[in-house]
Amino acid sequence: MPGGSATFLTTQWSMVLSARDAASPGSREALESLCAHYWLPIYAFLRRQHFTPADAEDLVQGFFASLLAHQSLEAVAPERGRFRSFLLAALRNYLSDQRDRERALKRGAGIPPISLDADTAESQYASQVSDGETPERCFERQWAWSVLRRAEEQLSRECRDAGKADLHAALGPQTESGRNESHAAIAARLGMTENAVRVAAFRLRQRFQELVRREIRETVSHPSEVDAEIRHLLEVLANRS
Amino acid sequence: MGRNCPSCGTALPPGRREEFCVVCTLQGALEIGRRNPQPPALLRQVGTYELIEEVARGGAGVIYRATQLGLGRDVALKLLIAGPLADATTRQRFRAEAEAAAQLRHPHIVAIHEVGDHEGxxxxxxxxxxxxxxxxxxxxxxxxxxxxxxxGVKIARAVAFAHDAGILHRDLKxxxxxxxxxxEPKLTDFGLAKAIGYRAEAGLTLPGQVLGSPGFMSPEQVRGRAEDIGRATDIYSLGALVYQLVTARAPFQGESTAAVLRLVETEEPIPPRRLNAGIDRDFEQILLKCLEKSPTRRYxxxxxxxxxxxxxLNGQPVKARPLGAVARAWRWSRRRPAFAIAFVLLSAIAILSSSTAWRIRRAELTARQNxxxxxxxxxxxxxxxxxxAIEDGDLARTRELxxxxxxxKSELDLRTFEWRLLWNQSxxxxxxQLTGHKHVVSAVAYFPDGDRLASGSWDGTVRFWKTPEGTLERTLTDYRGQIWTIDISSDGRRLLVSGNQGFAIWQHDQDWWFRGRIVGDFSYGTARFLPNPSQVIVANRQGxxxxxxxxxxxxxxxxxxxxxxxxxxDGQRLATRLGNQLSIFDTATWNVLRRFKTGNYSSFGLRDLAFSPDGKRVLIGDYRGWLASVDLSGSETNVSEITLSRVHPQPHHGWVGEIVFSPDGQYFASVGADQRVRVWRPSNGRLRFDWRGHRHEVWAARFSPDGRWLATxxxxxxxxxxxxxAPSRTQERTAPVxxxxxxxxxxxxxxxxxxxSTRRDRLLQIYDWEQRNxxxxxxxxxxxxxxxIGIQPATGDVAIHGVTGGIEVWNIRSDAPQRRLHLASAVETSPSTSPPRLSRDGTRVGVHGPGTAATLWTIPAGxxxxxxxxxxxxxxxxxxxxxxxPVPNTPRVYDRTTGRRVVELVGHKEPVPAILPLPGGxxxxxxxxDGSLRFWSLPDGRLLATTRSQRQGIYGLALTPDGKTLAxxxxxxxxxxxxxxxxxxxxRWVIRRIVHRLWFAPDGQALILDHGNQLSILRVPNDPMRFSP
Structure with a gap:
């Protein structure tokens, strides 16, 4: 396309899917990156299947190792539409293989393909576990939260880069100590007009929605699937409440 | 705590602000999608078909080989590229026509399995x-x-079958x-098919398609007269098609589309026997009868x-008969009415009435216009x-078009700004271009003397090239595996190569010799000489x-x-990825000196690292196409949070291949999957060069030791x-103004x-914004x-509304001290009044007021x-x-001589900030x-066309000085x-900043965009030398 930058329609997931030759460096890295960001839902799925935290951790690493070695990409062709569905299908395949092989992979064998903070994983899982939920539902819900968390991190980073960390702290998704400060109070504290705070709050919310959308786009094979994926996540989250 | 979102009632987790309720957020994200629909791209599955590969591409669409999921059968899937003006009606009509064609079942017509619709x-x-x-x-x-x-018989029977079903093909070739x-031949592509009797709009609605094959177009198609197009049109094209089968060329050939079209309209085809003496005379007559200019004279x-x-074929006499001399003369006069008239006037002035001459000249004019x-x-x-094509990175195709x-020499030159813009980009x-490798060239390295460079490839060879001439000096073939990286020692006497067959060393004494190899897989790896000349570091993804x-x-x-x-x-430090961190080692002790936490800036995405020549920073390039700079002297250790300052919103689309600094530190270059070679100024992160030329992913880059050349x-x-x-061709620059x-x-x-606006004295500046002078x-x-204040760049006039006592117009272009002109006025200004407008011819100035009226003065006054x-x-x-x-949505047109209202332009749904009269008046x-660009005819105010290419509002319009292009x-x-x-x-030209207004420079060689607090310039010099193939 003419100009400095084209409309960027390649998503990370489509990069993985479109790689005809496995040596194409971009595709492997895109997959690695996706895995690194979306391991928590897998961990939750495994925990929900009553694996111990240590086993769940080993299985996550083993699963990603096999995935990144391109052993599973072809196996799940019909599920290839979205990264979320692909990952769950691939995980199921992997688990059935592993059961046959008595879960050959043990902690310490090989180099972990992703860095996985087991304590965070366990605390995240424990804080959101819900009784009677199927592993699949648990996966889906954690997935939705992973998407939102990624967008939150991005929002926080953008605000800091723009020197607006204080606004982010005052108006961002998470409140410290749960207090909901009024716009007037924030305005007074930050030396802004109340109207400016209102506008900033609106923009922040708007930006967050955009970031969520962008994040979701990376996990589908084509931008046109974004809406359907959002609707799916909405359904997952709405059913919880 | 049990809080719930006040809007949707969803339970809020502890610590979550209610404005960021997840359900409301996702609904907001959906809403964004509704406001900005994504254009279709990168399709992999269409309906129940999975696309396998592109097999053909034409003006009308792209054809893929595809598999029908479920049935497992191969099909050819054609996707129609909707033209820029295609709206729902056009698509619907197209679909109706395609469905009509789908009903044609004939052994010599390609069967259509399905006509479908995928996301519109x-x-x-x-x-x-x-x-x-x-x-x-x-x-x-x-x-x-x-x-x-x-x-020909088989195709003609198929065409006859379609005609009997009421369908014309219109694009036989x-x-x-x-x-x-x-x-066995089978007719396809009823892409342009029309139901017989269907009244098409005048002109050619799908230009790329129709004119992609001008050699097969009939004269009536060239003239664009819909009412003349009928069965005979297909017969003409059939004749042209068979003509090509026996002569291996179309009946008309020219150096450009325009030339061919002109020949189709005015010239007789070369009789095929003159091109191929083996053609039978009767067969020639059949073809020439098909190629008659007049539809009624064909079959x-x-x-x-x-x-x-x-x-x-049966050896019987054919019905096509050669023409006599009288018929030829008549035909000639029909095509060249002006000459014919001149001829007839000379020979028989007395019997020709002037009204006939006028009528014939009119006909000629209409034909000319068509x-x-x-x-x-x-x-x-x-x-x-x-x-x-340029978006697809297909430079060759762009050039061809x-x-x-x-x-x-004799043809009209239609080219202007956008043609040059595309030419430059292609x-x-x-x-x-150093060619010879048989596979991906994954690495390049300069020798210290700068006279030679080495390249390594997946074809297993290392090649030495003389630079900058680019002649191949020698080829080392000992590696026998995929080469991923090469490095040359600082004395230029050793060569280190790594790849999927381990790493290997060559040494130069009298000549280069292969010292040996350590086996291992270093795909995706790096290998570098260390300051100690006997040591190397070799890395892959595992260690x-x-x-x-x-x-x-x-x-x-x-x-x-x-x-x-x-x-x-200085060789003392090494930067690498260590787990999730960017780590700096001391190369003497191998202790870690610094660690930078990369956090979510995932280390997996790290594609390349480069030290700045002063050793103070490390640049990172990643799989997302981003570049980041890490300050090694700073105290911050958290790369993702603070020290990561991105140099550009999107340096590359897709991953970054390599980043490399020029030896003097003046520039750094990055290359990537988007085929781009980009050179940046590290001091301010500005893009200095944006080069195109590679036809596929770019993997490697190195500067020559003198910093003049970049090898990729x-x-x-x-x-x-x-x-x-070398000067860059298309230059986009931006400066704050x-x-x-x-x-x-x-x-x-x-x-x-x-x-x-509250001041009673103001200051105008003529400002050179590039030099900042x-x-x-x-x-x-x-x-x-x-x-x-209003200005008219064409004349240099400035009008100031609000000088004590009225309006002043003067000229600041002429060096003579301002020829001031004072226009008394009762018109008060207010903050809501718009600036005065001057006419391009310098004879009028108009202002808003008094009240809801506008006032128009003639200059000079009187x-x-x-x-x-x-x-x-x-x-x-x-x-x-x-x-x-008068109201934002509805512009009005007044006669400037009488002051009477001529017409109102009704149709825009939102305010109209831009009005631009087009040449011809x-x-x-x-x-x-509302994002629409509309064309209106004057004085009747009829809406000629509405187009909606912009996804959001249009704020400004500009016209090239030659009047050919609108931006x-x-x-x-x-x-x-x-x-x-x-x-x-x-x-299009993407700049990713809101454009409030835009102007073409008076010489037509630049476009200037006003972003509110910045100006950008897009330079497209008109250098005729450059624009030859």
Whole structure:
């Protein structure tokens, strides 16, 4: 396309899917990156299947190792539409293989393909576990939260880069100590007009929605699937409440 | 705590602000999608078909080989690329026509399995034929008369069958005849088909498609007269098609589309026997009868043609008969009425009435206009295709499309700004292309003397090239595996190569010799000489190892470190990825000196690292195409949070291949999957060069030791050299400039330097914004408050509304001290009044007021000013009309001589900030916040066309000085270019900043965009030398 930058329609997931030759460096890295960001839902799925935290951790690493070695990409062709569905299908395949092989992979064998903070994983899982939920539902819900968390991190980073960390702290998704400060109070504290705070709050919310959308786009094979994926996540989250 | 979202009632987790309720957020994200629909791209699955590969591409669409999921059968899937003007009605109509064609079941018509619609894009699934096309077949040489006639019969029967079903093909040509595995011809691509009797709009609605094959078009198609197109049109094209089978060329050939079209309309085809003496005389007559200019003189039906071809095959006399001399003369006079009239006038003046002459001349004029329109359509269509081709990175295709419009001496030159813009972008800007490798070229390295460079490839060879000439000096073939990296020692005598067969060393004594190899897999790896000349570090994705290469001993393992690695210029430090962190090692002790936490800036995405020559920073390039700079001297250790300062919003699309600093630190270069080679200034992060030329992913880059050359290499199997001293072709530059009143020329702008409306003195500056120089200052004393300033760059006139006692007009272009002109006025200004407008011819100035009226003065003054009742804000004044805006959505047009209202332009749904009269004074373009660009005819105010290319509002319009191209800019940060005469969009320029206003420089060689607090310039010099193939 003419100009400095084209409309960027390649998503990370489509990069993985479109790689005809496995040596194409971009595709492997895109997959690695996706895995690194979306391991928590897998961990939750495994925990929900009553694996111990240590086993769940080993299985996550083993699963990603096999995935990144391109052993599973072809196996799940019909599920290839979205990264979320692909990952769950691939995980199921992997688990059935592993059961046959008595879960050959043990902690310490090989180099972990992703860095996985087991304590965070366990605390995240424990804080959101819900009784009677199927592993699949648990996966889906954690997935939705992973998407939102990624967008939150991005929002926080953008605000800091723009020197607006204080606004982010005052108006961002998470409140410290749960207090909901009024716009007037924030305005007074930050030396802004109340109207400016209102506008900033609106923009922040708007930006967050955009970031969520962008994040979701990376996990589908084509931008046109974004809406359907959002609707799916909405359904997952709405059913919880 | 049990809080719930007040909007949707969803339970909020502890600590979550209610405005960020997850359900509401996702709903908001959905809403964004509704506001900004994504364009279709990168399709992999369409309906129940999975696309396998692209097999053909034409003006109308792309054809893929696809598998029908479930049935598992191969099909040819055609996706229609909707033209820029295609709306729901067009698609619907197309679909209806395609469905009609789908009903044609005939052994010589390609069967259509399904006509479907995928996300609003219509598609056709057809039987897949593996035998290629007739065009492929004839490329090997002409067919015999009998072979061609046999094919012709079959195609003519198929065409007759379609005609009987009420369908015209309208695009018959050899590439539309597919061959099955047994060589049986089958007719396809009813893409342009129309139901017989269907009244098409005048002109050519799908220019790229129709004119993609001008050699097969009938004269009535060239003339664009819909009512003349009928069965005989297909018979003409059938004749042209068979003509090509026996002569291996189309009946008419020319150097450009325009030339061919002209020949089709005016010239007789060369009799085929003159091109191929082996053609039978009767067969020739059949072809010439098909190719008659007048539809009525061709075969009456495709059945008749088929029957005559069969007669020829059976050795019977054919019905086509040569013309007599009288018929020829008549035909000649019909095509050249002016000459004919001259001839007849000379010989028989007395009997010819002048009214007949007038009528014939009228006919000639209309034909001429139709022809011009056809050329314009062809031009706009080809440019739109070129725009798409450049987006696909297909420079060769872009060139091919552009070259069609390089005129010969006698032809009209349609090219203007956007043609040059595309030409520049499709230019391979590299100075040398070093070819010879047989696979991906993954690495390049310069020798220290700078006279040679080495390249390594997946073909297993290392090649040495003389630079900058680019001649191959020698090839080392010992590696035998995929080479991923190469490095040359600082004394230039050792070469280190790594890849999937381990790493290997060559040494130069009298000659280069292969010292040996350590086996291992270093795909995705890096290998570098260390400051100690006997040591190297070799890394892959799993770890890094230091080796002594003199004795082959493994010195040290850095198991957590992994590729990429970079060594500081002084050799004392090494940067690498360590787990999730960017780590800096001391190369003497191998202790870690610094660690930078990369957090979510995932280390997996890290593609390459580079030390700046002063050793103070490390640049990171990643798989997302981002670049980041890490300050090694700073105290911050958290890369993702603070020290990561991105240099550009999107340095590359797709991953970054390599980043490399120039030896003097003046520049750094990055290359990537997007085929781009980009050179940046590290001091300010500005893009200095943006080079195109590679035809595939770019993997490697190195500067020459003197910093003048950049060598790059990649998947297109070439090494390319780029000259940093060469001027860049298309240059986009941006600089901060506020309060621009208008543009004098490409670099000089007129600025309102003290834009404070409450002041009674103001200051104008003529400002060279590239050099950041104030060239002239013009103080404006004795103003009232809210004074408004308007300028007319064409004349250099400035109008100030709000000088004590009225309006002043003076000229600041002429060096003579301002010829001031004082216009008494009772018009008060207020903060809401718009600035005065000056006409391009310098004879009128108009202002808003009094009240809802507008006032128009003549310059020089003398006559009483005209009041334009209820005109409101004056937007534009041309030679005939005043364009105003009484209410934001509905512009009005007034006669500038009488002051009477001419017409109102009703249709925009939101405010119209831009009005632009087009050359000729009979059309005006408007651009609105609703994102639509509309063309209106004057004086009747009829809406000629509405187009909606911009996804968000249009804020400004500009016209090239030659009047050929219209540019529209606005909210979406994309400048769209339109061909004025065909009213079709040609190309776009993405700048990603809101464009408030835009101007072409008076010389037509630059476009200046005003972003509110910045100006950008897009330079496209008009250098004729450059624009030759």
């Amino acid at each position: 894009q219509p598609y056709l699934a057809m039987e897949f034929l593996s035998g290629g096309t007739l065009a492929d077949r004839v490329r090997d040489g002409p067919l015999s008369s009998r072979e061609a006639a046999a094919i 050899p590439s539309n005849i597919l061959l099955d595995a047994f060589g 009456a039906s495709a059945h008749d043609l088929a029957a005559d071809l069969e007669r020829f 022809l011009d329109r056809a050329y314009q359509n062809a031009y706009a269509g080809d440019l739109a295709l070129a725009d798409r 552009l070259e069609r419009h390089i005129p010969t 230019t391979d800007e590299s100075s040398a 890094a190892t230091v080796w002594n290469i003199t004795n082959g001993v493994r010195v040290l393992d850095l198991p957590e470190a992994a590729s990429p690695v970079a060594i500081s210029p 290499a990649g998947k297109d199997e070439s090494v390319r050299l780029w000259d940093l001293h 506020r309060n621009v009143l208008g543009v004098w020329n490409a670099t000089e702008v007129l600025v309102d330097a003290v834009p404070d 104030i060239l002239r200052e013009i103080p404006l004393p004795s103003l009232t408050t809210n004074a408004l 006559t009483r000013p005209l009041q334009l009742v209820d005109a409101g804000e004056v937007m534009e004044i041309d030679e005939q009309y005043v364009y105003t805006r 009979r059309t005006v373009a408007t651009g609105g916040w 529209a800019g606005g909210q979406d940060g994309v400048t769209h270019f339109w061909n004025v005469s065909s009213r079709q969009q040609t190309t």
